Amino acid sequence: MRVLVKLGGTLLDSLDSRAALAAQIAALPSTGVEAVVVHGGGKQMTRFLTERGVESRFVNGLRVTSPDVIDAVLKVFAGSVNKELVSSLVAAGAPAVGLSGIDGVLAEARQLNPELGAVGEIVQTNPAVLNALVEHGFIPVVACVAGDRQGGIYNVNADQMAVACAAGYEAARLLFLTDVDGVRAADGTTLPVLDVAGCQELIAQGVATGGMQAKLNSACAALAQGVGEVIIAPGSAPRVIERLLNGEVLGTRIVKEAQQ
Ligand SMILES: Nc1ncnc2c1ncn2[C@@H]1O[C@H](COP(=O)(O)OP(=O)(O)O)[C@@H](O)[C@H]1O
Numbered sequence: 001m002r003v004l005v006k007l008g009g010t011l012l013d014s015l016d017s018r019a020a021l022a023a024q025i026a027a028l029p030s031t032g033v034e035a036v037v038v039h040g041g042g043k044q045m046t047r048f049l050t051e052r053g054v055e056s057r058f059v060n061g062l063r064v065t066s067p068d069v070i071d072a073v074l075k076v077f078a079g080s081v082n083k084e085l086v087s088s089l090v091a092a093g094a095p096a097v098g099l100s101g102i103d104g105v106l107a108e109a110r111q112l113n114p115e116l117g118a119v120g121e122i123v124q125t126n127p128a129v130l131n132a133l134v135e136h137g138f139i140p141v142v143a144c145v146a147g148d149r150q151g152g153i154y155n156v157n158a159d160q161m162a163v164a165c166a167a168g169y170e171a172a173r174l175l176f177l178t179d180v181d182g183v184r185a186a187d188g189t190t191l192p193v194l195d196v197a198g199c200q201e202l203i204a205q206g207v208a209t210g211g212m213q214a215k216l217n218s219a220c221a222a223l224a225q226g227v228g229e230v231i232i233a234p235g236s237a238p239r240v241i242e243r244l245l246n247g248e249v250l251g252t253r254i255v256k257e258a259q260q
């Protein structure tokens, strides 16, 4: 079974958390799961820029990506965050290979909006590089950076990158592992299931905001693009990947229409 695991940057910010997730991912091939990993690194990027006196600015949850920032996108997402995760996976016994959307023309993007600078929206994926790596037993680890055929480089929201890769790779399941228990309702409880209409409602009511608003939009896009199962779950829960794949109710399952 093909599974796309998306790891948020906060989960990758400590060696212990990274190692725990790497151990779980390294165990997947022995259970017949052909995994592809997509990761973010928003927290690491904001820190990197702050240390260099560059303020982070977001519009609708997307980082305004000036030329300064695109240089950092390569250094942080495709550089340190990607290689630290790959090395944790290798340490856990997994033959992981780090790449970005630029490599093998995996993810082609175009500028989303000139006001955001080099923020990309993915227009096409070419999953051949993922298929080739997986076929030979490697685990692809994809940074949220895309390119175009003219040499352009784009910063892509990591959830959107995960959806594009999941659809292109024809993953049966997409697991968004993040730093909260799942999607919270207005009363603070975590919702076990949420349908597309419910996602829109939570966004309209201002209950799902910022990163979660973007994640819900991505989750709905994944369902529309044919991914069978989409779950938003806490990356810090013990054995979270195995439990989700075994059907345990953990986090929030996003479905097209809730069963009455
Ligand atoms: N209704 C909600 N339920 C859960 N988290 C929410 C909600 N609304 C906003 N959030 C915020 O969304 C964050 C998760 O999104 P994000 O930071 O983009 O995660 P990641 O880095 O894993 O992609 C949470 O840490 C939380 O602060």
Ligand SMILES: CC(=O)N[C@@H](CCC(=O)OP(=O)(O)O)C(=O)O
Binding pocket: 007, 008, 009, 010, 039, 040, 041, 042, 043, 045, 061, 062, 063, 119, 120, 144, 155, 156, 157, 158, 159, 211
């Ligand atoms: C365009 C845009 O906003 N890109 C994001 C990419 C990183 C990301 O999405 O990381 P998380 O998964 O850790 O949130 C950014 O620059 O922060």
